[in-house]
Amino acid sequence: MIARERRQVVLDHLTATYLGPRGGATEQIGDRPDLTYLVGTLFPDETDSQDEAMSADDVHIRSAQDDGSPTDDDEFEFVAQTANVWKPSSCALSILTDAPSLRIYTSYGTYARVEGERSTWRRTEASSEAVDVERGAREVRTRDDRAVIRIRERAWGNGRRLITIALCNALRSKSDAAEDAERSLYQARFRVEAVGGEILPYHRIEDLNPDEEREELSLRFRNKQVYAVGHGTAAEWDPARPCTWAATVPLPSFVVPKVLTRAGTSSALRLGRLAEIESDRAGVIEELSSFVSDYEIWTEEQRSMAAQLTGFQGAPGRIVERQVKAVARMREGIALLDRDDAVSRTNRRAFRLAMQAMRLQMEQSELQRRRDMGEQEQSVDPTWRPFQLAFILLCMASTADDGAADRHLVDLIWFPTGGGKTEAYLGLAAFEIFRRRLERGPDGAGTTVITRYTLRLLTIQQFQRTAALICAMEVMRRLDPEVRELGDFSIGLWIGNKTTPGTDKAAVDAFNRMLSQRDPENPFQLTECPWCGGKLFPKKKSDPSRYGAKNFAGRIVLRCPESCEFHDGLPVEVVDERIYDNPPTIVVATVDKFAQLPFVPEAGAILGARPGFAPPSLIIQDELHLLSGPLGTTVGIYEAAVLGIIEQMGGRPKVVASTATIRAAGEQVRGLMGRDVALFPPSGLDDDDSYFSTTGAPEDGRLYIGLMPQSFTQARSVVVALGGMLKAPDVLSEYDSDAADDYWTVVAYHNSLREHGRTVALVRDDVSSYLQLHSNGKDDGRRLRAGNPLELTGHVDASKLPESLRRMEQPCTSEDAVDVVASTNMLSVGIDVRRLASMLVVGQPKTTSEYIQATSRVGRGDVDGIVVTYYRANRPRDRSHYENFINYHQSLYRHVEPTSVTPWSGASQDRSLPGVLVALVRQLGDRWSGDEQAHLVDFQSGVVRNARRLITDAVRASDPREEEAVVQRLDELLTEWRVRAEESRSDGDAMAYQPEMGKSGKRALTRSFGDGGREGWVVLPSMRSVDSEVAMWIEGES
The missing domain is CATH 3.40.50.300 (P-loop containing nucleotide triphosphate hydrolases)
Known part of the structure; x- marks a missing residue:
């Protein structure tokens, strides 16, 4: 059986289980049918609400457009009155039609106890003949008198009628469960056909006052119309046009088609071919240009189509304009590789090395996959998906040149889940790592790339994938003298200390515990060698040689127990102390970890705030849509510290992000980072085609x-x-x-x-x-x-x-x-x-x-x-x-709903601004960064002035309406800090940044949440809610 047939078998099984009948039209079952089937039942009426509900005075429909077109929010009050009860006795749907008459088909079954067998129930099919309903009809009974069709209609202009049809159980409840089970209708549904006309689409209420994004959504989804609205049931309709029928469906189903990435045939997609950029520059450049030209041809077709579309304001033009801009930026990326100056030679070499590294990593991943699946090992020729290569070309110029016009632009990969977003930004990261090392030599040391995630499980998974790239780069360094000169490559996992050790001592202790455990618990998160896929730690207590770690002079080094290239040590750090001491090339972190900047002065090393380490030049924010609500708001205000420290250290990082689902991306990114955003791929004029993906x-x-x-x-x-x-x-x-x-x-x-x-x-x-x-x-x-x-x-x-x-x-x-x-x-x-x-x-x-x-x-x-x-x-x-x-x-x-962040609101200032200020002043001022040196701050220094400026610049870029309030609050905080520092110095006391546990009398600038007995600012150790969940019980209750 093919996959589609298997899925249909499961659907048929679930339909029989939830809706019935399991055993066919005349089945016999051993339980009461109302206790057997979850949906599709119309119970006998328990009240007189049906008659009351049919009163014309109770019909409320909002006309939200000048032309009187209904919206999909319109519904009749009488339906709500009968549909919202525990045991519904009716189901209904509403349609808009120009047809003079309707034809209605009803279908349901009834069950009766088999005589002499109290626990056996037999089904009878009660489908009716077609019922023709002329204009103005209000009620029609079925042949068996067990059901009644009630119709209400309202003129809607231009010969159209808004009609609601309800199928109701005509019988009354006997207040006896078994009798009511016999009087109920099962698998109840109906279908209505427009005779002599068609069913017309509803207008959406959100289309009435659209902003530019809604205009574009209306354009892109113009072929996905609503033709019926269910009441107490779901509705479906004729997929053909014109639409001639609609029906109730108690167990609705819909197949959301797969999103297919365009399978390009260009030789430019082959990583091996792209790695020939230096040996065959003209040929590779020509193939890249041809690759972009194919997309450009499609954009011209879109331009022609846009000229034919009417009624969508400026939406078609805006969509095509973004496509044209993307083409231009891709060509800028190609030009970066095709000049004859020293900068372009460096870029070509970085591009070649990046393609070699990604190719090596992809080959190794495929080899691992085949081994795991028991398949025969064979050579592969890795290729990019077209959108991946296009994204790298699009971002290359603004990544390589910190003075580029688009450097400040956040490039957001907007592609469905599972489409390959991770590989796209890893390819860009590899290019930037090699480019920086080639350009700066030893001065390019330090963390080049920071990738940030919101959830630790996602962080750990992506860490494993990114570590494979670093391993590929290390293999190249060991084999290629040219790469060897560039220095070591490494990766660090920077997440909460409940997940990974914070110090070397904690790591050694955790490893020793692991060695003594019968069922070893891995405190280092990495479970497999990112290169060969071998298991790093045994499931049961074993010989120490089978553990993927070793204690090297009080420091834990992760290694592969198998005989692979990394048997002696993996280029991986998971201990905070090690990451601060020698910042890895790539740091994979949770956004929450950056809340440690006010408390851990050493953490600034990964942002370049320590001598000898350059600041990051590329920041990757994965799953951007998750930075919303309270978490996004807190991340947004702390971003002033993160980007501010990097800027003060001479950096101007390129930011890229990824998401599969987002609305109002411009507002969200501006709130988070004070930057503009560009989505890639730009959408097409139809929702199912962006050139790089189709359904x-x-x-x-x-x-x-x-x-x-x-x-x-x-x-x-x-x-x-x-x-x-x-x-x-x-x-x-x-x-x-x-x-x-x-x-x-x-x-x-x-x-x-x-x-x-x-x-x-x-x-x-x-x-x-x-x-x-x-x-x-x-x-x-x-x-x-x-x-x-x-x-x-x-x-x-x-x-x-x-x-x-x-x-x-x-x-x-x-x-x-x-x-x-x-x-x-x-x-x-x-x-x-x-x-x-x-x-x-x-x-x-x-x-x-x-x-x-x-x-x-x-x-x-x-x-x-x-x-x-x-x-x-x-x-x-x-x-x-x-x-x-x-x-x-x-x-x-x-x-998809728009996401909301308000980092500079009053509540956010109260909660987070003190932490941001402390982070900037402490990380940028060496003379007062120590734990007990908060009283030594020079408030006339350039450091403090720069901290104030960086925060002011951030709020101005993000939400200028709040600038005055933020500056006022900032000055209040600085004044309060200065006064308390002077008091400490005059008393001959030191003032710590953070109180130590158990020393309640110690003077400190900040205090922990809930520590009401101390003075000082509350600075949260986490960007998430600090509310704890507690178990509660009531005395005397079991």
């Missing part, structure tokens, strides 16, 4: 299923939802014995730790019971392994994360295979486990960006992913997403 066939991609249970508790709903998904491999194996692993591991994704905890408990008890109950008497039915589920949250011990990733990679035949991964948003970014293909999303995530990122974790390999989104009927936001399921999923990226 695949409509039937190939990730399948989304919407599940909003009725009259079921959340606990019961999750059990059935998960149970059905966990049974899918058994069902699939009946068709294809090789397919068991395709959907074996189910990821359960949650929006909160509370819901995560509920699911963990359910998996351990109820889900196991469900699987046993539905094993159909088979002894070999699915059983959950002991130790499941695997939990992946921010509360999991950092030392266990690498092992968790390893276990998720294991196939179903392994004893370490995982049945269920219970996760929070920790999983939503950077996790790349290609065998994961099945996910249950418990509740609509808070943002569309998170939804896209989280669900993109499944279906990244050869198996098409399946995502079941469980909506809670009592949550208005969940309900809205369910009712608009098709509309939402056909244009997911259109629904």
Whole structure:
């Protein structure tokens, strides 16, 4: 079976499980049907609300446009009154049509107890003939009188009518569960056809007052229209144009097509060919020019298309203008390699070395992959994806020349998850590392590149990938005398000390503990040799030679236990003290770690704030969209210190970033860094084509299923939802014995730790019971392994994360295979486990960006992913997403919300400005950087004046409205610091920057959060919330 067929088998199985009927149109089941099927049930009416709801006075529709066009927010109050109850008795949809009449088809089943068998229920199919409804009709009964179709319409100008059709259970409740089960309608749905006309699209409410970005979204998604809105149900419609039918769908599904990267054929994509830039300069330059010309031809086609588009204001012109600018910048990058001066010769050599390093790294990664998969080893010819090479060319001029016009521009790679963004910016990083070493020689020492992430799991994974590039550069250095002269290359992991050791002593102690442990816990995070893939540490206590670390004169050196090039030592540092002592070429860090700048004077070394080390010239910010809300706000104000220190040390770093989902990028980047932004690739005039990427066939991609249970508790709903998904491999194996692993591991994704905890408990008890109950008497039915589920949250011990990733990679035949991964948003970014293909999303995530990122974790390999989104009927936001399921999923990226950061707001100043000021003054002033030298600051010095200027410049660039308030607060802080320093000196006391634990009488400039007994500014040790979660209980309650 091909992947698409396997996915269809699973969809059919889940449909039978959630909606029914499992056994066909005349099935017999052993449980009450209302306790068996989660969706599609219309219960007998328990109130008189239906009749009241049909009153014309209760119909409220907002006309939001001058032409009277409805929007997809319009709905009838009578639907809400009957749809929001625990046991809904109706479902409905609304359409806009010019048709004079409608044809409606209804479909449902009923169940009755089999006489003499109290526990057996038999189904009867009750599909009706087509019902023709003329203009003005209000009510039509079905043939069996068990259901009634109610119609309400309103004239909408120009012969159009806004019509709501509701299918209602015509029977009344008997207040007896068994009798009501017989009086209910199951698998209920209907379809409406426009006779003599068509169904017209709704107008979106956000299109009424669009800004430039919304204008462009309307243009790009102009072919993704809304033709029906569900009420208490989802709606679907005719994919052809004109649209002639719409229908309710209780279990909606939609395939989001795969995003395909353009598979270029240009020889310029071959890294081996690009590495010939010095030996065949003219040939390589010509091939690069031809590569850019192919894109330029496409932009001209876009220009011609834009001229034909009307009704979109200036949106088409702006889109094409950005494409033309990108072409020009790529040509600047090529020109950088094609001049005859010394600078261009250096650039050509750096480009050649970068291509060689990336080629070597890609070859080694492919070799590792083949070994892991048991495939035959063979030579490969690594190539760039077209967008990767284009991005490198686009950024080269502004990266190599700190005086370039675009140096201050943040270049943002905007490409779908899994598209290869990491390799694109690593290629640029390799170019800059070699260029700086070739240009400056020993003066180019220090950290050249800082890559920053928001989540430690993502940081650790990306550290492993980046370390492979550094290893490739080190291999080149050992083999090539030309590269050897450039000095060592290294990489450092700079994250929290709960994850990696902060000092050499802590590292030695941790390693000694590891050697004595029966089940060694890795305190160094790196689990595999980044070069050969060999395991660095044994799973069980072993001979010390099998451990990938050694104690070298009180310093821990990581090494590969295998006989590879790095047996004696890896070019990797994970101990803070080592990173400060000799700043690595690349530092991989969490953004949160930069909160240490006020407290750790040695940390400034990686920013160039120590003699002998040049400041970084390239900063890479991964997953930019995660820098939003409180975290983004705090990162934004601390960026004044980070960029300020680098600037004061003579640097002007190039900044690149990456994201798969973003809106209002210009506002976010300006708030974070006070810089303008350029997205790459620039969007095309259609959402599914940016030249560098297109969408695949409509039937190939990730399948989304919407599940909003009725009259079921959340606990019961999750059990059935998960149970059905966990049974899918058994069902699939009946068709294809090789397919068991395709959907074996189910990821359960949650929006909160509370819901995560509920699911963990359910998996351990109820889900196991469900699987046993539905094993159909088979002894070999699915059983959950002991130790499941695997939990992946921010509360999991950092030392266990690498092992968790390893276990998720294991196939179903392994004893370490995982049945269920219970996760929070920790999983939503950077996790790349290609065998994961099945996910249950418990509740609509808070943002569309998170939804896209989280669900993109499944279906990244050869198996098409399946995502079941469980909506809670009592949550208005969940309900809205369910009712608009098709509309939402056909244009997911259109629904991404703008991100918000306000680093210079009053609350942010109070929380973070003291820390930023201390960081700048302490890092830039050698004479008062010591722990107990805060009283020695010279407030008339250039250091203090520069700190004030750097902060003022930052707020002016980011949010000039706040400049006056920030300057006033800044002066207040400096005055307060000066007064306290004078008091300390007059008393003959020292003033520390930070109080030591247990010395309550010691004078200090700052204090810890919650330490109300001391004087001093509160400076947070973390950029995240400092609120702790505590367990609570009520006395007398069990």
